[in-house]
Amino acid sequence: MESTIIGEDEKDIGTKVTDNNGVVHQVEMHKKNGKIYAHEQDGYPDDPPKRTNREDEMVAQVREYAKWHVYREREYDTLPPRRNPDRIAATLATVREMDDAEFERHFGTLVQQFRSYGDNTVDRPIELEDAVPHEEGVVYKQDVYLDATIEDVRGYHEEFADGAESFATAVVGRLQEAGVFGMLGDRLGGFLESDGSNDVDSQSTDTTPSEHFRQFGFAHVSEPYYMYHRTNKPARTVGGEDDDQRAPDTVIEVIPTAAVTESLDVFRAFLVHHLLCQIRDTYIGMGVEPPAAYRMLGAGIHHYTIKYKHFEMYPEYFDTDAEIDGYGYY
Numbered sequence: 001m002e003s004t005i006i007g008e009d010e011k012d013i014g015t016k017v018t019d020n021n022g023v024v025h026q027v028e029m030h031k032k033n034g035k036i037y038a039h040e041q042d043g044y045p046d047d048p049p050k051r052t053n054r055e056d057e058m059v060a061q062v063r064e065y066a067k068w069h070v071y072r073e074r075e076y077d078t079l080p081p082r083r084n085p086d087r088i089a090a091t092l093a094t095v096r097e098m099d100d101a102e103f104e105r106h107f108g109t110l111v112q113q114f115r116s117y118g119d120n121t122v123d124r125p126i127e128l129e130d131a132v133p134h135e136e137g138v139v140y141k142q143d144v145y146l147d148a149t150i151e152d153v154r155g156y157h158e159e160f161a162d163g164a165e166s167f168a169t170a171v172v173g174r175l176q177e178a179g180v181f182g183m184l185g186d187r188l189g190g191f192l193e194s195d196g197s198n199d200v201d202s203q204s205t206d207t208t209p210s211e212h213f214r215q216f217g218f219a220h221v222s223e224p225y226y227m228y229h230r231t232n233k234p235a236r237t238v239g240g241e242d243d244d245q246r247a248p249d250t251v252i253e254v255i256p257t258a259a260v261t262e263s264l265d266v267f268r269a270f271l272v273h274h275l276l277c278q279i280r281d282t283y284i285g286m287g288v289e290p291p292a293a294y295r296m297l298g299a300g301i302h303h304y305t306i307k308y309k310h311f312e313m314y315p316e317y318f319d320t321d322a323e324i325d326g327y328g329y330y
Helices: 053-074 085-097 100-115 156-161 164-177 180-193 264-284 302-310
Strands: 002-008 012-018 024-030 036-041 139-146 218-221 225-230 233-238 250-254
Touching: 002 053, 012 053, 024 053, 036 053, 085 139, 085 156, 085 250, 085 264, 100 139, 100 218, 100 264, 164 264, 250 264
Parallel strands: none
Antiparallel strands: 002 012, 012 024, 024 036, 139 218, 139 225, 139 250, 225 233
C-alpha cells in the first residue's frame, strides 16, 4: 500500500491510495472521525454485490489504510478506536502490568464463566439463551475503556514493540505449557466449521517482561457479554449495553476453553496473546504486514478470524499450527 494526502480544508481531507494490486483510489474523509464520504477507483465494480470477495476486500483494505495514513501523518483521530493498534497496545500493557487483585476485579467473571466449561460444579454467571446452537459456539466479549486520550497513546504500539518479542515468547511458552493451544485450536476449529460461522522455552513459566511497560489505567471495563452466529441470520449479541457515551478502546473477543483457567497467570497470558493477535489484525485489515513483534498466530479480532477462514486470499492466521512465512512464536 502507498498513500499521499492530496487535499485538506477545515473539515475534510483527501488521500490517494495505491493498493496491493496497483489500483489507484481517491478516498476523502472527515478529519474529526474518519468517516469516508467519497471513494473513487476504476479497478473494481462500484456496486459491492458485483465484486468478488477478493475485490471487495481490496476496497475495504484501502479504506482502512487511508484512515491509518491520515492518523499517522496528520494526527487526526480517524481510526475506529477498536481498530487502532495504539489503543490495543495500551490495553495490552495495562492488562500485563496490573496486579492480580485488579485483574480479577475486571476479568474475574469471565474467568469463572470459562471455568464452568470444564467443571459443571462451577456456577455460570452468564446464562446462555436457549437459541444458542451449542454452548461452545459463542464469542465472549468485554469492552475496555482506557483512562487516556488519543494523544497519550499515539505511537504506543511501536514503543511497545521494541521490547515485545521476548515478552511475547514468554507468553506463548506459558500457554503452551498449560496446553492451551491444543484445546483452543480444537474449540476454534469446531466453532468455525459450524453452520452459523459462515457470516520459546516451553518450560518457562515467567511471563514477566524484562522491563515494565508504560501503563494507562482503565476508566471502565464492561461486564462480559456474548455473541453467537445463526444460520441464515445476522449474528446475535446478548448483553453489552453500557452507559459509557464513547466507543470502547478495545473489545476483547474470546471463545471459551477451560484450559486457560488453570491460574490467573495463564488467563492473563491468554488475554495478552489475544490482544497481540488483535494488533496483527489491524495491519492485515489494511493490507500491510504488521511489525515483527505482532506476527503472531492465534485468534484476534473475530471479524478477521471469520475472513481468514472463508476468504481464500488470506492465510489462516488464527490457526496456531499454521505454517505462514514470518509468523510464529519467535
